[in-house]
Amino acid sequence: MKKKVCIIYNTSKKDAIKFYEVSKEFFENCGVGVQSEIEGSAFVVVIGGDGTLLQASKNIANHNKFVIAVNMGSLGFLTDIRRIEALQVYEDVLMGNYKLEERHMLEVEVRGETHLGLNEVVMAKGGILQKLIRIRVSGEHYINTYRADGLIVATPTGSTGYSLSVGGPIIRPNLDVLLITPIAPHNLSTRPIIIDGKEEITLKLEKKEGSAYVTIDGDDLVKVTKDDLIKIKYSDKKLKLVLPKSRNYYSVLREKLKWGDKIC
Known part of the structure; x- marks a missing residue:
């Protein structure tokens, strides 16, 4: 049976569209079929930035395929080829x-x-004018x-994303841990904390609060109230990335974060 590859690319970027055509021609010349569906493919190629890969990651992990992530964006912590x-x-x-690196997925x-x-x-709270919210966090304790x-x-993969921008630490992706980072905490002594990845975390609004919003990877916006429990743990599914x-x-950190560069 003819081997097939699924290619997902950012259709809003001219460079990504052009490189999709280059990639398509390469695989077809190698006798490999090219398709847009993940099901039935041997592996997946994502052409774009980290946002393109984030959008596709759930579907890729659900189908247990590995991915070649080609960077057409700016930072490219995930799409680092x-x-x-x-x-x-x-x-x-x-x-x-080739070698693969497995990245943890959250459930x-x-x-x-x-x-x-x-x-x-x-x-997070719903808007800039809303008061601070109180979030109770429990793990094993x-x-x-x-x-x-x-x-x-x-x-750990997400430690170079939103968490980093609000003061969280960088964590090597192969570590089996979870990172809890508060956003603009009222108490300056409240700092990020790293916990065992085997723990299940529960988030709950305190009774005084009205509502808040939950997002996963900047998507899946859900409004929650004090009556809702948000349970977070590692999934059995993982994203498998081909390593450059x-x-x-x-x-990659030195390159993307400009460590050691004279930036001013």
């Missing part, structure tokens, strides 16, 4: 010469529905009640 090396990576994958239960997330779950604009529960041979995680 450069366009100039992508065709060589394609060839290596077809020859079976989030809210209002009777289960959602998957790769980066983070955010519980009661952790804390945060009075803040909101709270982020992130995977030329770089490692620390070299």
Whole structure:
């Protein structure tokens, strides 16, 4: 049976559209069929930025496929294969010469529905004029009640996303931990905390609060009240990324965050 590859690309970026055509031609010349559906494919190629991969990650993980993530965006912590090396990576994958890195996915239960997330779950107040909210957080034991604009529960993959922008630490992706980062906490001594990834975290609004909003990877917006419990744990499903041979995680951090560069 003819091997097939699913290619997902950012249709709003000219560079991504052009490289999709280049990729399509490459695979077809290698006798590999190209399709837009993940089901029935041997693996997936994502061409775009981290946002493109985030949108596709749940579907890819649900189908248990690995992904070659080609960067056409700006930062590209997830899509860290450069366009100039992508065709060589394609060839290596077809020859079976590649390594995979598994990234944890979150399983989030809210209002009777289960959602998957790769980066983070955010519980936050509804707008800039709303008062601070109080969020009670429990794991194996009661952790804390945060009075803040909101709270982020992130995977190590998500530690370089929203959590980083509000003062959270960077965590190597292969570590089995969860990161809890408050957003603009009322108490300056309230700091991010890293906990065991085997724990299930429960978020709940304190009784005084009216409502808040929960988002998963910037999507799946759900309004919650004091009567709702948000349960967060690691899913059995994982996102499997093809690793670039030329770089490692620390070299990616140095490149993307401009460590050591003279920036002023």
